[in-house]
Amino acid sequence: MNLVLFGPPGAGKGTQADRLAAAHGWPKLSTGDMLRAAVVAGTEIGRKAENIMDQGELVSDEVVVGIIADRIEEPDCQSGFILDGFPRNVPQAEALDAMLKDEGLRLDGVIEIRVKDRILIDRIKQRISESEEVRADDTVETLEKRLEVYHAQTAPLLPYYEAQGKLRKIDGMQDIDNVATQIEGMLEELSGDGA
Numbered sequence: 001m002n003l004v005l006f007g008p009p010g011a012g013k014g015t016q017a018d019r020l021a022a023a024h025g026w027p028k029l030s031t032g033d034m035l036r037a038a039v040v041a042g043t044e045i046g047r048k049a050e051n052i053m054d055q056g057e058l059v060s061d062e063v064v065v066g067i068i069a070d071r072i073e074e075p076d077c078q079s080g081f082i083l084d085g086f087p088r089n090v091p092q093a094e095a096l097d098a099m100l101k102d103e104g105l106r107l108d109g110v111i112e113i114r115v116k117d118r119i120l121i122d123r124i125k126q127r128i129s130e131s132e133e134v135r136a137d138d139t140v141e142t143l144e145k146r147l148e149v150y151h152a153q154t155a156p157l158l159p160y161y162e163a164q165g166k167l168r169k170i171d172g173m174q175d176i177d178n179v180a181t182q183i184e185g186m187l188e189e190l191s192g193d194g195a
Ligand code: AMP
Pocket: 009, 031, 032, 033, 035, 052, 053, 054, 056, 057, 058, 059, 060, 061, 064, 084, 085, 086, 087, 088, 092, 137, 146
């Protein structure tokens, strides 16, 4: 199954994508993880992306679309994959639809994990107070910027997927196990839709 996990930064997309990957064997494709790996490796993409990421802005569509286009051609993606953090705006979603069509694939579903901004801010404060090492973009100020970017550029994708009949919504303020159980239920429903 080809899925998108959708939601604001800190909603738990990565955690749920890891669970789905472990349960079903579908690779998790996280553009954030791939960009962070490029920063650590010091590649040209990494050098260009680092500042933008630290400021909570979006890396260029050209870069992230290129990364995903290369990745979904890999053999391990042929029986399904989970996108985490991509697409993040309408042009990226259109590029995804086009590249899947070229591969003879399609998106089966988009699961939105909904969490209120206030709760996300509380979560990050807690994380900062509990951990010794935090990511460079793991600050309250950067999260506020990332939330602003999410509402302005990423949330407008919801009607795009709603119009395609692919959007399912879940309350991400429940505990992690409940969210996981509900996602599994949605997968059954989505596979019943002809996926
Ligand atoms: P994430 O781990 O998904 O929250 O991503 C961390 C950062 O990487 C984001 O704040 C962006 O700067 C960048 N990034 C990740 N995915 C994308 C994307 N699809 N488009 C643009 N920038 C992205």
